[in-house]
Amino acid sequence: MASRGDEPLARAMDRARRPPSVDTLARSIKDVGLPHPLLVEAARAAIGAGDPGSARDRALRTASELLRPVVNATGVMLHTNLGRAPIGVQQEAGYTNLELDLSTGRRGSRHNHAATLLAAACGAEAALVVNNGAAAVMLVLAALAAGRAVAVSRGELVEIGGGFRIPDVLAGSGAELVEVGTTNRTRVSDYRAVLSGELGDELALILKVHQSNYKVVGFTESVPVSVLARLGPPVVFDIGSGLLDAGTPWLSEGPPAWLQGEPAARQALEQGAALVTFSGDKLLGGPQAGVIAGQSDLVAQCAAHPLSRALRPGRLVLGALQETALAYLRRDGDAIPFWRMATASLADLRRRAEALGAGEVVECRSVPGGGSIPGLEIPSIGVALRGDVTEHLRRAPVPVIARVSGHRTIIDLRTVSPADDGLVALAIEAATESTAP
Numbered sequence: 001m002a003s004r005g006d007e008p009l010a011r012a013m014d015r016a017r018r019p020p021s022v023d024t025l026a027r028s029i030k031d032v033g034l035p036h037p038l039l040v041e042a043a044r045a046a047i048g049a050g051d052p053g054s055a056r057d058r059a060l061r062t063a064s065e066l067l068r069p070v071v072n073a074t075g076v077m078l079h080t081n082l083g084r085a086p087i088g089v090q091q092e093a094g095y096t097n098l099e100l101d102l103s104t105g106r107r108g109s110r111h112n113h114a115a116t117l118l119a120a121a122c123g124a125e126a127a128l129v130v131n132n133g134a135a136a137v138m139l140v141l142a143a144l145a146a147g148r149a150v151a152v153s154r155g156e157l158v159e160i161g162g163g164f165r166i167p168d169v170l171a172g173s174g175a176e177l178v179e180v181g182t183t184n185r186t187r188v189s190d191y192r193a194v195l196s197g198e199l200g201d202e203l204a205l206i207l208k209v210h211q212s213n214y215k216v217v218g219f220t221e222s223v224p225v226s227v228l229a230r231l232g233p234p235v236v237f238d239i240g241s242g243l244l245d246a247g248t249p250w251l252s253e254g255p256p257a258w259l260q261g262e263p264a265a266r267q268a269l270e271q272g273a274a275l276v277t278f279s280g281d282k283l284l285g286g287p288q289a290g291v292i293a294g295q296s297d298l299v300a301q302c303a304a305h306p307l308s309r310a311l312r313p314g315r316l317v318l319g320a321l322q323e324t325a326l327a328y329l330r331r332d333g334d335a336i337p338f339w340r341m342a343t344a345s346l347a348d349l350r351r352r353a354e355a356l357g358a359g360e361v362v363e364c365r366s367v368p369g370g371g372s373i374p375g376l377e378i379p380s381i382g383v384a385l386r387g388d389v390t391e392h393l394r395r396a397p398v399p400v401i402a403r404v405s406g407h408r409t410i411i412d413l414r415t416v417s418p419a420d421d422g423l424v425a426l427a428i429e430a431a432t433e434s435t436a437p
């Protein structure tokens with residue numbers, strides 16, 4: 001009799017000791033809002049680790065790894081970890097006339113909209129858009145110099161972030177690197193020596209690479225494009241940042257002082273570069289893309305190379321880049337978020353900092369970032385909070401990314417869109433409440 005009555009109790013006790021089923025656990029954390037298979041994965045990992053209670057945190061961690069908007073309060077305008085240049089483009093993802101000529105009804109080219117506009121904006125005969133700056137350099141070398149030689153100054157054999165090294169890119173494209181001059185000084189006579197040497201006839205290009213992310217100071221010398229252009233082979237100038245015109249006609253106040261020395265596409269072409277290559281998401285202020293601009297025959301050769309098909313961007317990127325290019329052609333720098341933040345006045349930033357009503361209003365320094373213009377700082381205004389509250393700020397509904405300086409957390413308002421000031425205020429309030437003694 002006793003044994004019959006004890007049986008369900010024993011089973012119930014056994015159940016309590018056993019971990020919950022993966023499926024039950026996954027259902028119990030449904031409110032995290034992830035698709036069921038991802039919740040199951042979190043539940044399985046939690047049970048596997050002998051800690052079913054951790055399932056929710058594991059699922060939340062997965063959710064936090066999804067792409068989402070954040071507020072950049074770091075003061076680094078082109079922050080690679082935050083997607084470089086912000087773009088203010090909203091677009092439908094429906095059908096477009098990507099490769100359809102609407103006037104004839106025949107097949108068109110995806111190089112006809114954004115690329116043509118960018119060419120117009122920098123005074124190039126033609127342009128081609130690929131996925132990023134690295135792809136642009138790679139395609140130019142593969143299309144114009146495979147099996148031949150390319151002369152590069154030893155001072156320009158650079159590594160750009162993410163393992164993009166000019167010597168490796170050259171090797172990968174099938175071109176042979178001919179090193180010219182020395183690390184700190186390269187003269188025109190060094191190039192002439194190469195041209196009259198045994199590889200002179202093999203030389204397909206002279207490649208000039210902007211030392212975007214570092215500076216050589218002191219006893220240095222390099223050869224300007226205008227001089228290289230007179231040597232014979234076409235000069236390709238990888239300017240990197242995508243400054244379209246040194247005169248910045250899209251800014252009513254003219255070029256900011258900090259742009260001094262940054263190579264620009266229009267001027268490089270005027271000085272005789274056959275092609276320039278640059279990124280879409282650095283100083284250009286557009287989406288991630290790479291642009292090849294210059295002589296139409298050379299651009300056509302790049303477009304005809306099989307790699308061009310592999311490196312072509314999609315319509316979302318081309319749509320965003322078209323918007324950016326149109327803003328340049330309208331000379332409307334205010335429509336380009338990067339230029340809007342780069343030229344925001346200290347008075348405006350101070351007014352916004354004061355309106356936040358939290359922390360201490362402080363002077364700080366923004367930087368261009370994205371490997372552009374190293375060592376350059378732009379005066380800015382922000383608010384300082386006591387201690388390191390960066391983690392709390394990152395946990396806000398829209399994460400706010402700030403930096404720590406001394407024993408304070410600095411929120412630099414130059415890189416924050418004014419439309420996001422309310423989000424910053426909320427995040428500060430939550431962060432300071434949770435750290436209040």
Ligand SMILES: *Cc1c(COP(=O)(O)O)cnc(C)c1O
Nearest residue numbers: 132133134160210212239240279
């Ligand atoms: C940034 C940069 C690149 C690489 O461009 P991505 O768009 O990052 O691929 C290449 N060359 C120079 C000089 C650069 O500054």
